[in-house]
Amino acid sequence: DQQVKQNSPSLSVQEGRISILNCDYxxxxxxxxxxxxxxxxxxxxxxxxxxxxxxxxxxxRFTVFLNKSAKHLSLHIVPSQPxxxxxxxxxxxxxxxxxxxxxxxxxxxxxx
Amino acid sequence: xAGVTQTPKFQxxxxxxxxxxxxxxxxxxxxxxxxxQDPGMGLRLIYYSASEGTxxxxxxxxxxxxxxxxxxxxxxxxxxAAPSQTSVYFCASSPQGAVGTEAFFGQGTRLTxx
Numbered sequence: 479d480q481q482v483k484q485n486s487p488s489l490s491v492q493e494g495r496i497s498i499l500n501c502d503y504x505x506x507x508x509x510x511x512x513x514x515x516x517x518x519x520x521x522x523x524x525x526x527x528x529x530x531x532x533x534x535x536x537x538x539r540f541t542v543f544l545n546k547s548a549k550h551l552s553l554h555i556v557p558s559q560p561x562x563x564x565x566x567x568x569x570x571x572x573x574x575x576x577x578x579x580x581x582x583x584x585x586x587x588x589x590x
Numbered sequence: 591x592a593g594v595t596q597t598p599k600f601q602x603x604x605x606x607x608x609x610x611x612x613x614x615x616x617x618x619x620x621x622x623x624x625x626x627q628d629p630g631m632g633l634r635l636i637y638y639s640a641s642e643g644t645x646x647x648x649x650x651x652x653x654x655x656x657x658x659x660x661x662x663x664x665x666x667x668x669x670x671a672a673p674s675q676t677s678v679y680f681c682a683s684s685p686q687g688a689v690g691t692e693a694f695f696g697q698g699t700r701l702t703x704x
Contacts, residue, residue, distance in 0.1 A: 521695030
């Protein structure tokens with residue numbers, strides 16, 4: 479039973495345009511959400527996070543939006559750059575637990 | 591600035607062989623994790639250790655054992671490797687738990703079981 483879902487396995491975007499990556503979750507106890515980026519042959523690296531008390535968090539070109547009622551979050555990258563081409567994972571955790579549950583990932587390709 | 595270090599980076603095992611994947615972190619983190627990454631399956635949690643002296647099962651613990659040797663080290667053992675355990679394994683650590691902070695990952699161990 480996949481508690482964190484990324485329904486788009488891949489996404490292609492033109493350089494300079496907006497990339498939108500989506501993530502859905504089923505566990506209403508999740509109250510902290512993260513996005514990671516992963517390049518081939520490397521470990522995942524943290525990108526941005528959001529607490530459930532917020533609905534938006536911004537860091538430079540990256541913005542994460544959280545819609546708690548829909549159990550949905552999204553990552554916006556504006557403008558997209560070729561170096562953003564990677565696999566993006568969303569993850570979630572719940573207070574009182576000590577584990578991160580990850581989604582299946584979305585491969586983003588930014589075309590020059 | 592080593593962060594999370596995993597050894598080995600690559601390993602080929604025959605079915606039935608055993609091996610231990612090593613992980614060490616130098617960030618004084620309390621919590622440590624083992625994940626496996628498979629195509630189309632994302633990152634799945636195998637075992638985690640909330641703090642030194644404790645370990646708990648994750649989403650896919652069958653066929654694995656772990657040891658939290660001390661605060662720095664968290665090892666993953668395959669007692670009798672199976673082809674289904676062919677995967678890329680990642681160790682991670684976080685300062686304290688999983689809420690309000692991020693996990694830091696190692697570079698991964700690519701394991702092939704033939």
